[in-house]
Amino acid sequence: MSRLIDGRELQPPEPLELTLNALDTLAEGEELTLLLYCQPHPLFSVLRQNGYVWTEALQADGTHEIRIRKTPPV
Amino acid sequence: MHPNLSFEQAPPFSVPMRFFVAAPWFGVVAGLLLAYIGGEVVSSRWTGEVLALTHLLGAGFLLHAMCGALLQFVPVAAGGNVWRPRMVAGVVQPLLGFGALMLAGGFFLAKPALLAGAATALLLGIVGFSAVMALALWRTPATGSTMLALRLAVIGLLVTGGLGATLAEGIARGWSLPFPALTDVHLVWALGGWALMLLAGVSYYVVPMFQLTPPYPAWAMRLFGPALFVLVLAWSGVQLIAGAEFLRRGVGVAGLLLAALFALLTLSVQARRRRRLIDATFLLFRLAMASLLCVAGLGLLMILVPVVGEDGRSGATLGILIFVGVFASAINGMLYKIVPFIAWLHLQRLGAPLTAMPNMKNIIPATAMTGQMRLHTLATGLLVLLPWLPALAVIAGLAFAASSAWLGGNLIGAVRRYAMFRDRIRAAGAYRES
Numbered sequence: 001m002s003r004l005i006d007g008r009e010l011q012p013p014e015p016l017e018l019t020l021n022a023l024d025t026l027a028e029g030e031e032l033t034l035l036l037y038c039q040p041h042p043l044f045s046v047l048r049q050n051g052y053v054w055t056e057a058l059q060a061d062g063t064h065e066i067r068i069r070k071t072p073p074v
Numbered sequence: 075m076h077p078n079l080s081f082e083q084a085p086p087f088s089v090p091m092r093f094f095v096a097a098p099w100f101g102v103v104a105g106l107l108l109a110y111i112g113g114e115v116v117s118s119r120w121t122g123e124v125l126a127l128t129h130l131l132g133a134g135f136l137l138h139a140m141c142g143a144l145l146q147f148v149p150v151a152a153g154g155n156v157w158r159p160r161m162v163a164g165v166v167q168p169l170l171g172f173g174a175l176m177l178a179g180g181f182f183l184a185k186p187a188l189l190a191g192a193a194t195a196l197l198l199g200i201v202g203f204s205a206v207m208a209l210a211l212w213r214t215p216a217t218g219s220t221m222l223a224l225r226l227a228v229i230g231l232l233v234t235g236g237l238g239a240t241l242a243e244g245i246a247r248g249w250s251l252p253f254p255a256l257t258d259v260h261l262v263w264a265l266g267g268w269a270l271m272l273l274a275g276v277s278y279y280v281v282p283m284f285q286l287t288p289p290y291p292a293w294a295m296r297l298f299g300p301a302l303f304v305l306v307l308a309w310s311g312v313q314l315i316a317g318a319e320f321l322r323r324g325v326g327v328a329g330l331l332l333a334a335l336f337a338l339l340t341l342s343v344q345a346r347r348r349r350r351l352i353d354a355t356f357l358l359f360r361l362a363m364a365s366l367l368c369v370a371g372l373g374l375l376m377i378l379v380p381v382v383g384e385d386g387r388s389g390a391t392l393g394i395l396i397f398v399g400v401f402a403s404a405i406n407g408m409l410y411k412i413v414p415f416i417a418w419l420h421l422q423r424l425g426a427p428l429t430a431m432p433n434m435k436n437i438i439p440a441t442a443m444t445g446q447m448r449l450h451t452l453a454t455g456l457l458v459l460l461p462w463l464p465a466l467a468v469i470a471g472l473a474f475a476a477s478s479a480w481l482g483g484n485l486i487g488a489v490r491r492y493a494m495f496r497d498r499i500r501a502a503g504a505y506r507e508s
Contacts, residue, residue, distance in 0.1 A: 008286075008348070009286060009348050009349055011284065011286065011349075011351070012283060012284060012411075012415055012434075013415060013418050013419065013422070013434055016422075020422075037282045037283070037288070037289055038151075038279060038282060038283045039151075039216075041149075041150055041151055041152065041153040041216075042084075042150055042419060044153065045084075045153070061288075062282075062288060062289035
């Protein structure tokens with residue numbers, strides 16, 4: 001399953017608010033994709049501290065595509 | 075709230091805010107001082123009164139706001155860890171504050187002891203601040219044009235502080251130094267190597283983020299910082315070589331064209347923003363970039379047409395456009411986005427229930443920002459006319475003092491609202507950090 005948040009036309013802190021709300025209900029194996037025009041370092045701190053992994057890809061139009069998952073249990 | 079999430083310790087809200095809240099009051103003092111001394115003196119940049127005014131703005135207003143912005147920006151936008159931020163802010167801000175006041179007092183009252191004290195305080199503050207920021211900036215894994223610009227800006231700040239302290243000590247102790255040439259080098263490092271470099275680096279990040287514009291072109295972001303740094307270095311070199319007038323003019327023209335390029339690119343991305351929101355930040359940034367274009371135009375005229383360049387009023391207009399039109403406007407606009415955002419971020423980190431979270435737009439009311447922006451624009455216009463109409467000194471000085479006080483009041487209001495919501499969250503029992 002995958003969920004998408006397009007934060008490119010939202011003013012801060014709306015993208016972060018939506019992402020934090022989505023993380024609250026993100027299930028094991030589910031993926032959350034966030035689209036932004038900047039690197040969300042405050043979000044990365046939250047992800048790092050709370051057991052999420054993410055990949056980041058920069059698209060040609062300057063969009064940062066961030067794909068977030070829960071770290072699988074070891 | 076987000077019960078399953080923990081939030082990394084960021085610099086406390088008070089760390090950048092003590093710089094931000096202090097900054098506008100130097101503008102208030104500068105405006106009142108201008109109203110007191112009158113407009114006849116501004117056409118010579120070498121009078122004690124004018125040096126007091128420029129350093130109240132440069133070492134007071136602008137330096138405070140820019141140091142506060144870096145302290146917040148490096149952890150939040152660049153992922154850098156600032157070493158003991160509360161202690162650093164607690165030491166650096168008073169040093170810069172007292173240093174700027176002593177420096178202005180030393181120039182205005184022609185008191186060598188005040189100049190020597192100011193040189194020590196400002197140098198200690200700047201070296202301490204630069205060392206801590208350099209450590210954070212060189213250790214962060216973040217890369218890219220913003221990071222490069224921030225690193226170059228910190229070098230620019232160090233050189234500015236070193237040269238400034240040398241000049242102030244030199245005046246205080248009667249050293250024999252090439253004062254006019256060294257002053258020009260100090261000025262170009264302050265305005266180009268530090269202030270414009272930092273403005274560009276921060277703009278790459280916050281203009282698209284807060285004004286919903288497309289990103290700056292990648293080639294321009296890669297080019298601007300290094301090119302500006304090389305030109306500032308080259309300017310310093312040719313300034314100290316006797317008889318290098320042609321080279322000096324060439325480097326000056328290149329620097330002004332580069333500044334104009336940055337202004338045009340910012341206006342261009344603003345024009346292509348994805349949501350047509352017009353707010354105080356957007357308009358203040360437009361004012362800053364229009365002022366930067368005027369700086370480039372007037373600067374080129376001064377280089378290419380000797381009669382314009384030799385007129386003290388041209389230099390005074392240029393200085394007012396740079397200090398007030400470009401940097402005070404851009405900082406004013408950025409503060410209206412950065413302060414509500416960091417207030418929101420810190421309240422979020424407390425683990426606030428959603429019902430206790432304020433709307434970010436209510437941290438500083440839009441009407442207060444718009445009103446202050448209009449007064450700042452009026453004050454900028456009056457100040458730009460001042461060298462040509464010295465009788466405007468009282469009204470221009472008072473308008474700038476009032477605008478700065480209004481900005482200060484808006485920022486204090488933001489701190490009060492933050493404290494109110496923080497107390498509500500604590501009362502709700504969801505409190506996480508001290």
